[in-house]
Amino acid sequence: MKFPALLAILSACLATHGMARSPLVTAAVEKVLAEASMTTPEQADFRAALLASTEWQHEFLDSGPLPKPAEAMALLHALWKSDPALAADPIDRGMATACALAGADRGWDAARVGERYVYFRDAWDQGLLNSMFGGLSVFQRRYLANGVQHDRFNTLESMHYQLEEVCLPADQYPGACWYARWILNNPFGDSIHGPHYYEPFQASWGSDAEMVRHVGGVCGSLSNFGAAAAIANGIPAATMGEPGHCAYVVMISPGQWVPSYSLSWDRGLHYGFHGGSWSWHVLNTRAHEDVAAARKSGDLRRAATALADAGETGKAVDAFRRARRSHPLDYSNWLASAAFLASPRVPDQAWQDLHRDALELLAPEFPEVAWTFLKSAVYPKILPSGEEQASKRRDALLAFHRALKGWGVERWKFGEALREQMGMVSADATKQDEFALACFGIHATAATLVPPVLEAQFAACGQDEVRKRAFIHQLTEGLAKGRGHDFDETIGLLAARILPESAAAGDRATFQFLGKLASRGYEPCAVEVEKFPGILLSSGGCLSIAAPGNQWDVPSRHWGVIENHGGDFHTDSAPAFATVQLGNFGRLSGVVIVQRDGNIGRLAGAKLQTSADGSTWTDVHVFENPQRVERIDLRDRKIDAGYVRVLQENGPHLHFNRFLVFGAKQN
Amino acid sequence: MSRILVCFFFLVSFLCGEITEVPGFAKAREASAGSAKPLVVLVHGSSWHRASQLFTEKFWRAADFRAGIARDVVFTEIDVRQNPKEDEQKAFAEETQGWDRGTVRSFPAIQIYGPDGHLLESLGGSMLRELALSPPLVASKIDAIAAASAERDRLLGEMDQFKTNPEEAAKRIDALCRLPIRPETDAATKFRALDPTDRYGWAARHAFGGWEFIRATSDRIAKGETDAALVEVDAMLAESAYEPAQRCLILAAKGMLLAAKGEKEAAWAAYQEAHALDPRGPDGKAIIRHGYRTVGSSIPGATAPEG
Numbered sequence: 001m002k003f004p005a006l007l008a009i010l011s012a013c014l015a016t017h018g019m020a021r022s023p024l025v026t027a028a029v030e031k032v033l034a035e036a037s038m039t040t041p042e043q044a045d046f047r048a049a050l051l052a053s054t055e056w057q058h059e060f061l062d063s064g065p066l067p068k069p070a071e072a073m074a075l076l077h078a079l080w081k082s083d084p085a086l087a088a089d090p091i092d093r094g095m096a097t098a099c100a101l102a103g104a105d106r107g108w109d110a111a112r113v114g115e116r117y118v119y120f121r122d123a124w125d126q127g128l129l130n131s132m133f134g135g136l137s138v139f140q141r142r143y144l145a146n147g148v149q150h151d152r153f154n155t156l157e158s159m160h161y162q163l164e165e166v167c168l169p170a171d172q173y174p175g176a177c178w179y180a181r182w183i184l185n186n187p188f189g190d191s192i193h194g195p196h197y198y199e200p201f202q203a204s205w206g207s208d209a210e211m212v213r214h215v216g217g218v219c220g221s222l223s224n225f226g227a228a229a230a231i232a233n234g235i236p237a238a239t240m241g242e243p244g245h246c247a248y249v250v251m252i253s254p255g256q257w258v259p260s261y262s263l264s265w266d267r268g269l270h271y272g273f274h275g276g277s278w279s280w281h282v283l284n285t286r287a288h289e290d291v292a293a294a295r296k297s298g299d300l301r302r303a304a305t306a307l308a309d310a311g312e313t314g315k316a317v318d319a320f321r322r323a324r325r326s327h328p329l330d331y332s333n334w335l336a337s338a339a340f341l342a343s344p345r346v347p348d349q350a351w352q353d354l355h356r357d358a359l360e361l362l363a364p365e366f367p368e369v370a371w372t373f374l375k376s377a378v379y380p381k382i383l384p385s386g387e388e389q390a391s392k393r394r395d396a397l398l399a400f401h402r403a404l405k406g407w408g409v410e411r412w413k414f415g416e417a418l419r420e421q422m423g424m425v426s427a428d429a430t431k432q433d434e435f436a437l438a439c440f441g442i443h444a445t446a447a448t449l450v451p452p453v454l455e456a457q458f459a460a461c462g463q464d465e466v467r468k469r470a471f472i473h474q475l476t477e478g479l480a481k482g483r484g485h486d487f488d489e490t491i492g493l494l495a496a497r498i499l500p501e502s503a504a505a506g507d508r509a510t511f512q513f514l515g516k517l518a519s520r521g522y523e524p525c526a527v528e529v530e531k532f533p534g535i536l537l538s539s540g541g542c543l544s545i546a547a548p549g550n551q552w553d554v555p556s557r558h559w560g561v562i563e564n565h566g567g568d569f570h571t572d573s574a575p576a577f578a579t580v581q582l583g584n585f586g587r588l589s590g591v592v593i594v595q596r597d598g599n600i601g602r603l604a605g606a607k608l609q610t611s612a613d614g615s616t617w618t619d620v621h622v623f624e625n626p627q628r629v630e631r632i633d634l635r636d637r638k639i640d641a642g643y644v645r646v647l648q649e650n651g652p653h654l655h656f657n658r659f660l661v662f663g664a665k666q667n
Numbered sequence: 668m669s670r671i672l673v674c675f676f677f678l679v680s681f682l683c684g685e686i687t688e689v690p691g692f693a694k695a696r697e698a699s700a701g702s703a704k705p706l707v708v709l710v711h712g713s714s715w716h717r718a719s720q721l722f723t724e725k726f727w728r729a730a731d732f733r734a735g736i737a738r739d740v741v742f743t744e745i746d747v748r749q750n751p752k753e754d755e756q757k758a759f760a761e762e763t764q765g766w767d768r769g770t771v772r773s774f775p776a777i778q779i780y781g782p783d784g785h786l787l788e789s790l791g792g793s794m795l796r797e798l799a800l801s802p803p804l805v806a807s808k809i810d811a812i813a814a815a816s817a818e819r820d821r822l823l824g825e826m827d828q829f830k831t832n833p834e835e836a837a838k839r840i841d842a843l844c845r846l847p848i849r850p851e852t853d854a855a856t857k858f859r860a861l862d863p864t865d866r867y868g869w870a871a872r873h874a875f876g877g878w879e880f881i882r883a884t885s886d887r888i889a890k891g892e893t894d895a896a897l898v899e900v901d902a903m904l905a906e907s908a909y910e911p912a913q914r915c916l917i918l919a920a921k922g923m924l925l926a927a928k929g930e931k932e933a934a935w936a937a938y939q940e941a942h943a944l945d946p947r948g949p950d951g952k953a954i955i956r957h958g959y960r961t962v963g964s965s966i967p968g969a970t971a972p973e974g
Binding site for chain 1 (some may be wrong): 765793878886949953957960
């Protein structure tokens, strides 16, 4: 066995058993020192200090990804040179290391990085920072070192201002953004979207942070102010983008990151690792909550790399697997595994293992992360190409869906992923629909992911109504066989999505099928009604309303309104309307309306109208002094109709439990 | 000798105020109201902020600081916790019932309340840290506010006597509004009936909106009300009621209105006159920069502002 391999095995054993000394750590640091050309006699003292401290080496290597190790090492050296005593002080050393790492990420020079380091060192020494600062890991300190998106808040002047004027307990920084006023125009009338908003005030105060506090701004300025205030006081924070908005996040206690001024789940952090979404942030911060575990993860990965470098392929495969299975939250383990497996002589089984491990260990809690990894690193290797292999691709992608447990830590762009997957399965629409149907079936019991599955499929159908109705028909048939609360919830979700659409399209079959299924989920209407002669003509038809699915309306209950069961609807748009396409064309004998309890006066002034074709309407009644139950006798009117509606031109709200049309069938 | 010592201690105690220490804000407030003494509150975060802890232990509780306070006051402390548990939150809410945290924007802070609960002053941030370089400075600041509180109480007490004598009432209202403490929260409502003609301009000064006046002027220009607004601004400038800082903003508004009418040279003159009232302050600097950009830069010989 070769010496490097022996060393790697020994290191792996030491790492596995939690023993501190790891020659591979030192070897890795030496490698970076060489890359950074830190080999001159002048740098000897720095090298000696760093290599004498396994703690410091781990801090450098195992505090998050290291995309620019040589640059970071050069910056660390510059900091040490200006303050050699930092090596002996864990807090100063940790902050210096974090500044070097973040400075390399940002492409800052030594002067800029030095400035930030000195700020935190001196503020801590003077007791001005929050006590949380003392216990932060180097990973967490990287957020302090990095600063915020708007560089105006990262200046020393701004930081000192916020240290003095926005010194708060950590849990109050989520509200710090409101120190500044949200105002679109400055007092002179200049818009925030133009170049003159802050221009007059540039010389008025000692810092841009103070200027923003006095002048105000919109979400970008406010969120940057809030995050920068936390950072200036030693609390990790970061700004993040959301659709049309800027928010921020603060770590108010160890491991507890609180989104602030946040309006959406769809967040992109301006400082993050591997990926910017909230899911990535949770993954990364959790991976580094346990510093010892993060170091162990690094040790295992280094040991695996050493085995790979030594040509011990089989052992390296096992070692990389051990690393990612022991520390699945450390995304670097997954990347390292994939990079190694791409080399020759690695058995195909290793890729299957990697695939299975991602499904088992990442997908349930971090589906977005799993999808990103599988799509970029695994599927290109394991999914066969060619139309004849579509079923194999489908099976592999369905395994992803089976591994999911709802949204995981946070919503993500699951619908987009699903559309991509449909395309990966096949270009053929039938095969795509089969895949979507199978996905629906997998998620139907939990219901959470049903709406995005529907949206993705409907988007794929586009304007093809035939394809869409065929899909709905297939999936509702499947649901009809299901029982139990979870299915009822799924049916309710489906009905809420589909009933308004089918009613608007006059698709009575779908409206009836799904509406009747959904009625299992709500109680019948208890208000008895006196019927009119004939049959219930509205039964078997469909109901469409103005603004279905608004905050007061539950479309899954629309079916019951026109049937004996009873249901409800609530419009929210003027003119308000509720239109029944009758189940049978007929000679009308009467209409019974039961309004929802409360605000029954809203029906006053509305008209009852009838139509043969749904286009030309005739007024047959005006509601003057409406009661909860309204019976409109049409027996003497000799009205033949296929449609009946209530139209309220004076307001947006109509809300009924029953809208029953009686008469004699004429079709 | 012993007689001299007795006299010395008597003199010292005569010169030092009596500080009544009452734990718990709610109880301290009662004590302040009951004794007609101002309430001085230290708001700190010693459990999560070492500087707060040092300030509390080495300054606030220090004998030399307390010895420097000449007036009788009630002292209390509020220790604001970080990430408090539910039971801690409940206890804190009970203990600090009636406390308005609104003016405490940074820790530590000192709030001073009048016996009637009116917040007289709030010291924090860089202002407090600069004062804290010298305990006598903080003590004399507290004394000054306590003295103003006593004067306030006297003036408010006299208002009732002069309900039918607008001239005397107006003098007292004006004096009240000029005290170096936070303004009365509802001065206009309280005093309008006593001095309907605003003899000394206290109501005009009190109602002036500062930079909101500038914002309102922008809005009026946008609505096409420039001429009417200019007439009002000229009337305000003819008044002697306004403080220099307020006149500075009124002149800036005049500059905006003249610029909107295309009278650039007159507008630039108004901006310069505004700047002269506050050449080193944030308002004056902002006004001259805006004025130069919008009108001054197109006037031959006009000098660009510094910075």
